[in-house]
Every structure is written in structure tokens, then in C-alpha cells.
Amino acid sequence: MFAETVRQALQAILRNAMRSFLTILGVIIGVAAVITMVTIGRGSSDKIEADVSKLGTNLLIIRRGAGMGPPSAGRSAPSFTLKDVEAIKAQIPGVLAAAPSNTSSVTLIYGNENHQTTVTGTDNDFLIARDWDIALGREFFSSEVSGGKTVCILGATARRKLFGGGDPVDQTLRTEKFSCKVIGVLEAKGASSFGQDQDDTVLMPIKAFMRRIAGDQDVSSIYVAARPGASTDKVKSDIDALLRERRRIEPGEEDNFSVMDTKEIASMLTSVTGVMTGLLSAVAGVSLLVGGIGIMNIMLVSVTERTREIGIRLAIGATERQVLTQFLVEAIVLSLIGGLIGIGLGLVLGYVGSNYMRIPFSPDWTITIIAFVFSAFIGIVFGFFPARRAARLDPIEALRHE
Amino acid sequence: MSEDVQAPVIALRDVSRVYGEGEAAVRALRGVDLTIGRGEFVAIMGPSGSGKSTAMNIIGALDTPTGGSYRFLGADVGGFDRNQRALLRRDYLGFVFQGFNLLARTPAVENVELPLIYKGVGRAERRERAINTLKRVGLGHRLDKEPSQLSGGEQQRVAIARAIASEPEVLLADEPTGNLDTARSVEIMKLISRLNDEEGLTVIMVTHEPDMAEYAKRIVQFKDGLIEADAPNDTIRKPDMEQPDVR
Ligand SMILES: Nc1ncnc2c1ncn2[C@@H]1O[C@H](COP(=O)(O)OP(=O)(O)OP(=O)(O)O)[C@@H](O)[C@H]1O
Numbered sequence: 273m274f275a276e277t278v279r280q281a282l283q284a285i286l287r288n289a290m291r292s293f294l295t296i297l298g299v300i301i302g303v304a305a306v307i308t309m310v311t312i313g314r315g316s317s318d319k320i321e322a323d324v325s326k327l328g329t330n331l332l333i334i335r336r337g338a339g340m341g342p343p344s345a346g347r348s349a350p351s352f353t354l355k356d357v358e359a360i361k362a363q364i365p366g367v368l369a370a371a372p373s374n375t376s377s378v379t380l381i382y383g384n385e386n387h388q389t390t391v392t393g394t395d396n397d398f399l400i401a402r403d404w405d406i407a408l409g410r411e412f413f414s415s416e417v418s419g420g421k422t423v424c425i426l427g428a429t430a431r432r433k434l435f436g437g438g439d440p441v442d443q444t445l446r447t448e449k450f451s452c453k454v455i456g457v458l459e460a461k462g463a464s465s466f467g468q469d470q471d472d473t474v475l476m477p478i479k480a481f482m483r484r485i486a487g488d489q490d491v492s493s494i495y496v497a498a499r500p501g502a503s504t505d506k507v508k509s510d511i512d513a514l515l516r517e518r519r520r521i522e523p524g525e526e527d528n529f530s531v532m533d534t535k536e537i538a539s540m541l542t543s544v545t546g547v548m549t550g551l552l553s554a555v556a557g558v559s560l561l562v563g564g565i566g567i568m569n570i571m572l573v574s575v576t577e578r579t580r581e582i583g584i585r586l587a588i589g590a591t592e593r594q595v596l597t598q599f600l601v602e603a604i605v606l607s608l609i610g611g612l613i614g615i616g617l618g619l620v621l622g623y624v625g626s627n628y629m630r631i632p633f634s635p636d637w638t639i640t641i642i643a644f645v646f647s648a649f650i651g652i653v654f655g656f657f658p659a660r661r662a663a664r665l666d667p668i669e670a671l672r673h674e
Numbered sequence: 675m676s677e678d679v680q681a682p683v684i685a686l687r688d689v690s691r692v693y694g695e696g697e698a699a700v701r702a703l704r705g706v707d708l709t710i711g712r713g714e715f716v717a718i719m720g721p722s723g724s725g726k727s728t729a730m731n732i733i734g735a736l737d738t739p740t741g742g743s744y745r746f747l748g749a750d751v752g753g754f755d756r757n758q759r760a761l762l763r764r765d766y767l768g769f770v771f772q773g774f775n776l777l778a779r780t781p782a783v784e785n786v787e788l789p790l791i792y793k794g795v796g797r798a799e800r801r802e803r804a805i806n807t808l809k810r811v812g813l814g815h816r817l818d819k820e821p822s823q824l825s826g827g828e829q830q831r832v833a834i835a836r837a838i839a840s841e842p843e844v845l846l847a848d849e850p851t852g853n854l855d856t857a858r859s860v861e862i863m864k865l866i867s868r869l870n871d872e873e874g875l876t877v878i879m880v881t882h883e884p885d886m887a888e889y890a891k892r893i894v895q896f897k898d899g900l901i902e903a904d905a906p907n908d909t910i911r912k913p914d915m916e917q918p919d920v921r
């Protein structure tokens with residue numbers, strides 16, 4: 273009997289294929305939007321995790337401020353000093369490299385070319401910590417680092433923008449305030465998870481950065497690489513203890529800096545995409561709800577339109593329950609079809625979007641099943657009222673209906 | 675429903691039906707007594723507004739009387755709830771309407787299957803019974819046609835097939851020929867009287883046309899919500915007398 277009802281519902285739906293399709297458009301769009309959002313959100317998280325794990329498991333980043341908030345949260349906390357960097361390198365056995373890192377946006381000029389890029393003040397340890405090789409030229413001489421010479425190592429993009437195909441080594445770049453001799457070019461790394469170009473950068477010795485750009489002695493963050501085989505956790509807690517002592521933090525007082533390993537960096541970055549995904553999915557969810565109301569609306573219209581048919585069915589001997597079931601099943605079948613099409617469309621859009629954004633295609637099957645069940649639920653909720661209305665019609669009135 | 679085989683199929687006692695209340699109340703039926711036995715063929719006639727359709731709706735358990743009693747095979751229909759009335763219609767009654775009332779865009783055979791679906795008859799048996807019934811009304815060659823592809827007379831025959839597919843006790847027809855020309859009307863009346871003659875189907879039919887009432891075995895005259903006359907039809911027409919058989 274139930275299979276029969278479903279068959280009849282399908283027949284009724286197909287008899288009015290165009291209207292049926294328009295009816296479920298809302299559900300299709302809602303479900304597709306949810307699935308697309310979740311797929312792309314998960315894909316970007318996966319991509320971020322993969323990118324960050326490429327940084328190496330032995331990388332630690334030390335930043336001002338407690339916790340993992342956005343960088344601005346650390347503004348009020350005191351910055352580090354070059355002495356801190358030296359102390360970490362000298363006093364903690366598991367540390368392979370420790371580099372200061374200050375960044376600023378600077379416009380570089382070469383000939384007629386003009387290019388705004390990120391200048392990082394650091395030293396050679398930065399190359400070790402970031403696992404970054406020199407493609408052309410050389411790294412800093414230690415005299416250049418200690419003397420704060422204005423020499424530059426260009427990222428691949430900065431080089432291309434300023435020099436095109438030409439050889440930049442030994443050429444001199446200018447900025448508004450100083451000029452800078454190019455000594456090398458970094459290997460290309462490609463785009464990071466946020467589509468930000470990591471190669472659009474220029475490195476210079478930290479002391480040169482302080483004198484020429486920042487104008488103070490502050491170090492805003494420190495990149496540390498643990499020795500292969502050394503426990504990152506141990507290194508982390510050693511750094512924590514050392515910095516607490518150097519920054520004179522009383523026992524019981526909270527850290528005013530944070531030491532993050534790659535896993536924590538990843539979760540900090542993905543939490544941003546997580547919030548985005550959540551928000552967008554909520555919007556998509558609202559459109560699902562609107563889709564459900566659309567179904568109710570059309571089902572009500574359909575009940576009115578089919579009043580005579582309902583009258584015939586009642587006269588022939590359909591019970592109230594049979595009519596109720598018929599219309600309810602019709603609404604459920606309709607929205608399930610909508611759900612299925614939406615899931616299909618969402619997966620396709622998710623796939624296309626992932627390809628376009630160069631992130632892994634990562635559909636969430638749990639959400640897919642939930643979307644499917646939810647569309648059935650929408651059918652029940654928004655189909656019930658019109659169905660009950662149909663079932664309760666007075667057969668005589670219904671038969672007289674034009 | 676517990677049926678009493680001895681009881682008349684239909685027994686209306688002092689049945690009244692009032693629409694609305696107070697000043698605006700319309701007394702469509704004002705105390706109707708009507709007993710119809712198995713195998714009868716009754717034509718209900720009378721002027722417009724005399725209460726014929728109201729009486730048919732009550733007999734058909736589509737409506738309930740506001741006074742009096744209605745027994746169907748001895749069972750008191752007045753005490754039935756909506757669901758029981760639906761089951762009475764499903765299991766004992768077949769309806770034919772003036773406007774055919776077939777489901778649009780639905781093949782003839784599926785229209786005829788409809789009451790069997792609600793009865794829970796399995797798919798294969800249902801189809802077979804629907805086809806057989808359509809053959810009985812002479813539409814064996816029109817099974818897959820939708821109402822819009824059928825003539826008025828053919829549509830009404832599909833409707834009759836639908837009404838009798840579930841082998842009801844009584845066929846109720848409210849002006850079954852009202853929308854048809856004379857030739858089609860005669861065709862339909864012959865079909866109905868054949869079902870009455872050959873299969874013993876009880877038929878109650880409302881008609882305005884004396885020519886059509888002639889096919890019935892008993893004629894009941896309504897006037898102002900009352901039965902004015904109720905007599906056997908003494909000039910019963912034999913189905914094959916003058917008109918050529920259209921089947
Ligand atoms: N739903 C209703 N509400 C109010 N009055 C009604 C309703 N149905 C019928 N009536 C009234 O009841 C009376 C009897 O109506 P009914 O339809 O039974 O007449 P009838 O004999 O079938 O007429 P006709 O030959 O025109 O079909 C009429 O006065 C009609 O106006």
C-alpha cells in the first residue's frame with residue numbers, strides 16, 4: 273500500500289513536471305548551497321593543514337600576546353629583543369635555528385619599475401626555519417647581519433616584477449628612504465592557503481630593517497626550528513620557561529607571548545575558515561527554510577487547484593487518512609527529489625569550486641546525509657498543513673468546486 | 675458495517691435537511707420517507723430546487739440529514755463518523771455525476787482502478803478488474819485514452835465503469851445524461867438498465883428528462899423537499915425496443 277502511495281505521488285509530480293520543478297527549486301538551491309559551502313570550507317581547511325604541515329613538524333613560531341588571536345591582539349604586549357633570539361639559540365639545546373622576523377610593506381623601485389611588497393627583517397636562520405633555499409646568488413654574510421647592511425634577498429615574484437627575466441644580483445634597488453643591493457633570489461614557493469603569494473617578499477638583515485624601516489629595536493616574532501630528533505614539546509616548554517624568566521613574568525601570571533607549533537598554527541588558520549563556513553552555511557540553511565515555505569505555498573495552491581480531484585477521491589471512498597497520506601507523501605517525495613538534485617548540484621559546484629580555488633575536493637558525507645534527511649523533514653513539516661487541509665475537505669463542496 | 679440482508683438497501687424515515695440557521699435557513703428536505711430494495715431502478719424527478727440532489731447526497735453518505743433516520747442495509751448511517759461514511763461509499767456505493775468527474779490527464783484504466791486502490795486491491799488484480807469493467811461498458815479499446823481524448827458519452831461510460839468496478843450494492847447517478855446529447859444519453863441509459871437487469875445492480879438516478887426516466891422501473895417525484903408521488907413505471911421501455919444498439 274505504501275509503495276502504491278509513493279508511486280501515485282510520483283505520477284502526480286510527473287504529471288505536473290514543470291510546476292514540480294519550480295516548487296522544489298528553493299530546496300534545490302538551499303541544499304546545493306549548504307553542500308557547496310561545506311565542501312569548499314572543508315577543502316580550504318584541508319589545504320591549510322597540508323600547507324602548514326609542509327612548514328615542517330619542527331617549526332615553532334613565537335608571537336607577542338597570549339593565545340592564538342589575530343596578530344593585533346598582541347599589540348599591547350611587549351615585543352621581543354634580539355637578545356631574546358640569541359638566548360633561545362644559545363641556551364636551549366634542542367634549537368637548530370632561531371630567527372627574528374619583522375615585516376613591513378615597502379615600495380621598491382628599480383629603473384622604471386615600481387613594486388610594493390613585504391619586507392622581512394631577519395637573518396640566515398630564517399631560511400633554515402622556513403626551509404627555504406637560495407636559487408640565485410647567496411645568503412647574508414654574517415658581517416652583513418651584524419653590521420645591518422642594506423642588502424636584499426628577493427622572493428621570486430618580487431624579482432619578476434622588478435627585473436622581469438633579467439639578473440638582479442648586484443643590482444641596486446631604491447626605496448623612498450634607502451637603497452639596497454640585491455645579493456640573492458629565493459626559490460619559488462607558490463601561493464599559500466589564503467591565496468597570498470609567499471614569493472612576493474624581500475628579506476633584509478634585521479638590523480638594517482630596524483634602522484631603515486622600523487626605527488626601533490623591537491622584534492615582533494621569532495621563528496624557531498627544533499633539531500631533527502629533538503622533542504618539539506620539550507623545546508616549546510624550554511622556550512616558554514626561558515622567555516617567562518627573561519620577560520620577568522611572576523609564577524601564576526599568564527604568558528604575554530605564545531609559542532605555537534605547526535598544529536596550532538593550522539588550527540588558528542582553519543578556525544577562520546571554519547567561522548566563514550559556518551556563517552555561509554547558516555545563510556544557506558535559511559534559504560532551505562525559504563525553500564520549505566515555497567513547497568508549502570505550492571502544495572496549498574495545488575490543494576486548491578485539485579479540490580475537485582480530492583472531492584472525487586473522497587466520493588469514491590478514500591478515507592481522510594488516505595488523502596492525508598497521499599498529499600503528505602507527495603510533499604515528501606517532492607522535497608526529497610529536491611534534496612537529491614540539490615546534493616548532486618552541490619557536489620558538482622563544490623568540485624568545480626575546489627578545482628578553481630586549487631584546494632582539495634573534500635565533500636562531507638555526514639552533512640550530505642543530514643541535508644537529505646532534512647529535505648524529507650521539510651516535506652513533512654511544510655506538507656502536513658496543506659495535506660490536512662485536503663483531507664478535511666467536504667466532499668460535496670469539493671465536487672462543486674470549479 | 676454489519677449488514678442485515680433482510681433489510682431494504684435504503685430506508686429513509688422522515689429525513690430532513692436544513693441548510694443554514696435562523697431566518698436564512700433553507701429546508702431542502704422536509705421529511706422524506708423512501709425505501710428502496712435490492713435490484714430496484716429508481717428515477718428521481720422533480721423541479722429544480724426540490725431537493726433531489728440533497729437526497730442523493732444523503733443516500734450517498736456524502737452528507738448527513740439534520741433530522742430523521744437513514745438506514746443502509748439496516749445499519750444506522752446517521753451514527754456514522756466521517757471515516758465510516760467513507761468506507762460505506764467505498765464498499766457499497768458507486769457514484770456517477772453529471773460532469774463525469776474523471777481525473778484529468780489520467781488514462782481511463784487508471785481512473786477505473788482508483789476505487790480499487792483505496793480498497794487495497796493488489797496491482798495486477800486491480801488492472802485486470804479495471805480492464806474487464808471497461809470491457810463491460812464497451813470501452814475495451816479505449817483503455818489508455820485520457821478523458822480529453824474521449825467523447826462525452828465515452829467519458830460517462832468510464833465514470834460508470836469506475837462506479838461499478840468495486841462491485842457496489844447501489845449505483846447513484848445524479849443527472850448522468852445532463853451533459854450529453856440524446857443519442858449519447860440513450861446509450862448511457864441502455865448501459866445502466868442493462869447493469870440493473872443483468873447484474874441486479876440497484877440504481878438510483880436523478881433526471882430532468884422524462885425520456886430518461888422511462889428506463890427506470892419506479893419513478894419518485896420530489897416537490898419542495900417532499901416526495902409528491904412514488905409509483906412503478908408502467909411504461910417500461912425494453913432496452914432493445916426502438917433505438918439501435920450503439921455498442
Ligand atoms: N450547500 C447549500 N447551502 C444552502 N442551500 C443549499 C445548499 N445546497 C442546496 N441548497 C438549497 O436546497 C434546495 C434544494 O437543493 P438541491 O440541490 O437538492 O435541488 P435539486 O432538486 O437537486 O435541484 P436541481 O434540479 O436544480 O439540481 C435549494 O433551494 C438549494 O438552493
Ligand SMILES: [Mg+2]
Pocket residue numbers: 726727728
Ligand atoms: Mg441537483
